[in-house]
Amino acid sequence: MIEKFQEWHENRHEYQKEWKRRTGNKIVGYFCTYIPEEIFYAADILPVRILGSHEPQDVTEPHIFGMFCPFCRDVLAQGLKGKYNYLDGITLAQSCLHLRQAFTSWDLHKNPGWSYFLPMPNHVQSKRAVPFLIEEYKLLIKKVEELAGKKITDDDLRRGIDIMNNVRRVMKEIYEFRKEDSPPITGTEAMYMACAQFFTDAREFLPVAEEVKKELETRKLDRDPGKRIMLVGSENDDIEYIAMIETLGERESVGCTVVIEEHCTTTRYFWDEVDTSIDDPLTAIAERYVSRTPCPSKDWPQRTRLQRILQLAKDFKVDGAIVIQQKFCDPHETDIPFVRKFLEDNGIPTYFLEFDVTVAAGPFAIRTEAFLETLEAEEDLF
Amino acid sequence: MAKYPTEPLKCWPKAKELRNKFYKNFEHAHDTGGVRVMGSAWALDAVPMGLGRDVYWVTGEPYGASCAFDRPFSAECMDAAESYGFSRDLCAYMRNYWGSIILNKYAFGGSFPKADFAYSQHICCSHAKWYQNACELEGGDVPLYAIDVGAGAYPPFEPEMYQHRVKYVADQMLDSIEWMEKITGRTYNDELFFEACWNDIRSTHTWAKVCMLNRAVPAPLDEKSIYSLYVFGTLQKSNGDFADFYEELLEEVEDRVKRGVASVGNEQARVMSDTQPPWGFLKIYRYLETWGVVSIGSLYTFGLEGMWLYDEENNEFKPRPMPTEKAKTREEACMMLADWHLSKPEYQHYYHPEYKTKMMDAIAKNWKVDGIILHYNRGCEGLSVGIAENRLGLLERGNKVMTYEGNMGDEREFDLGAVQMRFDIFLESLGLKKPEE
Ligand code: SF4
Numbered sequence: 001m002i003e004k005f006q007e008w009h010e011n012r013h014e015y016q017k018e019w020k021r022r023t024g025n026k027i028v029g030y031f032c033t034y035i036p037e038e039i040f041y042a043a044d045i046l047p048v049r050i051l052g053s054h055e056p057q058d059v060t061e062p063h064i065f066g067m068f069c070p071f072c073r074d075v076l077a078q079g080l081k082g083k084y085n086y087l088d089g090i091t092l093a094q095s096c097l098h099l100r101q102a103f104t105s106w107d108l109h110k111n112p113g114w115s116y117f118l119p120m121p122n123h124v125q126s127k128r129a130v131p132f133l134i135e136e137y138k139l140l141i142k143k144v145e146e147l148a149g150k151k152i153t154d155d156d157l158r159r160g161i162d163i164m165n166n167v168r169r170v171m172k173e174i175y176e177f178r179k180e181d182s183p184p185i186t187g188t189e190a191m192y193m194a195c196a197q198f199f200t201d202a203r204e205f206l207p208v209a210e211e212v213k214k215e216l217e218t219r220k221l222d223r224d225p226g227k228r229i230m231l232v233g234s235e236n237d238d239i240e241y242i243a244m245i246e247t248l249g250e251r252e253s254v255g256c257t258v259v260i261e262e263h264c265t266t267t268r269y270f271w272d273e274v275d276t277s278i279d280d281p282l283t284a285i286a287e288r289y290v291s292r293t294p295c296p297s298k299d300w301p302q303r304t305r306l307q308r309i310l311q312l313a314k315d316f317k318v319d320g321a322i323v324i325q326q327k328f329c330d331p332h333e334t335d336i337p338f339v340r341k342f343l344e345d346n347g348i349p350t351y352f353l354e355f356d357v358t359v360a361a362g363p364f365a366i367r368t369e370a371f372l373e374t375l376e377a378e379e380d381l382f
Numbered sequence: 383m384a385k386y387p388t389e390p391l392k393c394w395p396k397a398k399e400l401r402n403k404f405y406k407n408f409e410h411a412h413d414t415g416g417v418r419v420m421g422s423a424w425a426l427d428a429v430p431m432g433l434g435r436d437v438y439w440v441t442g443e444p445y446g447a448s449c450a451f452d453r454p455f456s457a458e459c460m461d462a463a464e465s466y467g468f469s470r471d472l473c474a475y476m477r478n479y480w481g482s483i484i485l486n487k488y489a490f491g492g493s494f495p496k497a498d499f500a501y502s503q504h505i506c507c508s509h510a511k512w513y514q515n516a517c518e519l520e521g522g523d524v525p526l527y528a529i530d531v532g533a534g535a536y537p538p539f540e541p542e543m544y545q546h547r548v549k550y551v552a553d554q555m556l557d558s559i560e561w562m563e564k565i566t567g568r569t570y571n572d573e574l575f576f577e578a579c580w581n582d583i584r585s586t587h588t589w590a591k592v593c594m595l596n597r598a599v600p601a602p603l604d605e606k607s608i609y610s611l612y613v614f615g616t617l618q619k620s621n622g623d624f625a626d627f628y629e630e631l632l633e634e635v636e637d638r639v640k641r642g643v644a645s646v647g648n649e650q651a652r653v654m655s656d657t658q659p660p661w662g663f664l665k666i667y668r669y670l671e672t673w674g675v676v677s678i679g680s681l682y683t684f685g686l687e688g689m690w691l692y693d694e695e696n697n698e699f700k701p702r703p704m705p706t707e708k709a710k711t712r713e714e715a716c717m718m719l720a721d722w723h724l725s726k727p728e729y730q731h732y733y734h735p736e737y738k739t740k741m742m743d744a745i746a747k748n749w750k751v752d753g754i755i756l757h758y759n760r761g762c763e764g765l766s767v768g769i770a771e772n773r774l775g776l777l778e779r780g781n782k783v784m785t786y787e788g789n790m791g792d793e794r795e796f797d798l799g800a801v802q803m804r805f806d807i808f809l810e811s812l813g814l815k816k817p818e819e
Pocket residue numbers: 069071072096097098099234235295326328329330331332
């Protein structure tokens with residue numbers, strides 16, 4: 001069953017087009033995990049995240065100045081190349097400026113007829129953020145209703161909350177298996193799962209994920225897990241890189257398994273559920289997005305991410321952390337020296353990797369191998 | 383041969399004196415028991431002024447630009463920031479600023495004066511993070527308050543100014559007042575706040591009026607002078623001396639226009655720029671002058687510390703009228719200031735490049751511009767966002783546009799010879815002749 005995730009990942013466009021044909025409903029592409037998918041599900045619209053496809057850049061040059069992150073250029077390239085022509089709308093919540101460019105250029109040149117920018121508050125540590133966001137959600141709902149051609153009720157919102165909470169919960173349960181000494185699921189597979197959830201209808205994803213959870217109870221992998229690695233940092237959906245480092249053990253003296261990530265493709269995206277004990281569904285959704293693990297661009301005045309990262313590192317018993325930063329990613333660049341110092345001070349060796357999703361993963365894997373060797377050397381001393 | 387009379391600005395010595403005093407005040411604030419605040423040039427700087435008349439600011443952007451102007455010092459700062467682990471592609475002002483703290487060197491001499499607290503705002507990814515890190519680099523005991531102004535675009539770019547958006551910003555200001563009272567132990571004086579609030583509105587309105595005068599041919603001001611003048615808004619727009627200075631400046635520039643006094647005596651063509659200039663290489667503006675070209679300003683110099691409204695129907699760009707009455711309560715003052723600032727032209731492009739293109743096109747048409755020079759500024763993510771789309775949009779609207787790559791604060795990313803060559807080609811395409819050596 002676990003292979004289904006990879007299949008969905010590889011055939012995202014076919015799946016989405018087929019879904020549209022089958023259901024007769026609309027699809028909206030979103031660019032950042034601060035978009036409340038609950039509201040789209042409430043309107044029977046399928047929200048799908050737009051990720052890159054790790055190709056060399058050739059079409060975005062006239063649209064995005066080269067000092068912006070390769071991920072956002074890769075995302076825009078998908079739109080400009082017409083790969084998402086079947087979308088009925090696009091949307092972005094206020095996050096980093098890089099992704100905003102992908103969204104606005106897409107809006108200018110490939111507008112599917114409906115687009116919406118949600119001013120998600122940056123000051124999430126302020127008590128003013130939730131009331132503001134609730135009002136913003138009301139504006140968003142009006143726009144979504146126009147697209148859906150129907151009203152969204154509180155019950156619809158509660159249904160949307162359940163849909164999203166269910167997949168969040170099952171993914172977290174699957175992540176529990178990664179805590180085992182010999183995890184029955186690799187980092188590569190976990191990434192396929194998280195991405196597949198972006199690309200599919202959560203209601204169709206859920207039974208498959210439940211099934212996988214059952215399988216994992218008895219699954220044994222015929223591989224040495226090697227060093228337990230955590231990935232921390234920018235958006236990173238480069239599965240090829242993870243697959244490459246997780247197979248180093250087959251060729252080199254030290255191998256590794258990615259046992260946990262703190263980035264917006266996985267845990268920052270799905271770790272936190274909507275609190276269903278809150279009566280008003282809009283308040284509940286707003287609370288969830290304001291209090292979720294923040295993107296560094298929203299993590300101020302306190303840098304709350306650090307404690308979350310450390311907790312994950314401890315829970316998943318990591319040997320070392322690879323701090324990955326998408327080239328030019330300002331939000332992470334402002335945090336990285338402090339993240340590294342904090343982890344090192346807490347006894348977790350770190351390695352910094354400046355990443356570019358649009359270039360081949362090989363050289364990054366070689367550098368990772370060198371880091372793994374240092375972890376091995378450290379152990380040898382005692 | 384000069385076509386027009388020229389003369390130096392009379393208020394120049396005063397401008398210099400005011401600026402020096404500002405930086406000295408920050409340095410010596412503690413000598414007399416005053417308060418030092420650090421924060422962004424975009425911060426709502428009127429709010430801390432309710433703490434007393436002895437509150438002194440340093441703002442990161444003009445400070446970073448001053449470092450950049452002193453290239454050897456800037457190189458030291460960059461090295462220090464990079465050695466600390468900060469990436470080379472981060473905001474160049476910010477790296478200059480952090481570098482100064484790490485080196486403990488103030489660009490104006492002596493050690494870097496430690497602020498008592500940081501008060502900033504956030505719309506660019508780097509704004510609040512800048513001071514979060516500065517506070518940490520200062521030892522971790524400098525508290526930070528930052529106000530999120532990413533509350534959406536202002537009409538006409540949005541159908542209306544939703545009150546909850548204004549209130550979100552105003553409420554954060556109110557919270558910050560309580561916070562400041564707590565961390566400084568001072569009692570907040572609303573009267574001082576109302577005064578500072580009005581000064582802010584007065585200076586940003588007057589600055590826009592000064593820029594309006596540059597529609598005249600010949601232009602009374604060139605952009606290099608504008609850089610030395612707009613800076614007061616970036617230092618502290620709520621400062622009464624600065625607001626008064628802008629009113630004096632307005633009178634002087636009006637007089638220049640009346641008498642036909644030019645900034646560039648042989649003005650033959652007019653260009654406008656975009657984003658911050660490479661501060662270590664302002665001579666590029668002198669180079670333009672040798673061609674008889676005056677750079678009349680930019681959306682950046684007009685709209686960073688000037689308040690304007692864009693009129694979509696007439697493709698016009700005019701100073702935003704001042705409110706008719708001063709605020710009488712703290713809540714009113716916060717709402718007024720929030721609404722005033724949310725209309726800042728330099729906030730609008732954060733939401734969509736199209737908004738900036740429209741405002742730039744209005745400037746190009748109404749200030750009679752022959753060509754537009756876009757600085758693809760590697761030093762500032764916030765103002766370069768969407769710039770490639772601005773280029774396409776301006777071309778589409780019939781403007782002549784050139785671009786050059788550089789960095790406002792990191793000289794390693796600027797190639798003077800190559801940029802001048804691009805200027806030559808562009809200016810020739812405008813029908814100008816290269817001046818004889
Ligand atoms: S990787 Fe960084 S810059 Fe790129 S989209 Fe994510 S937060 Fe933004």
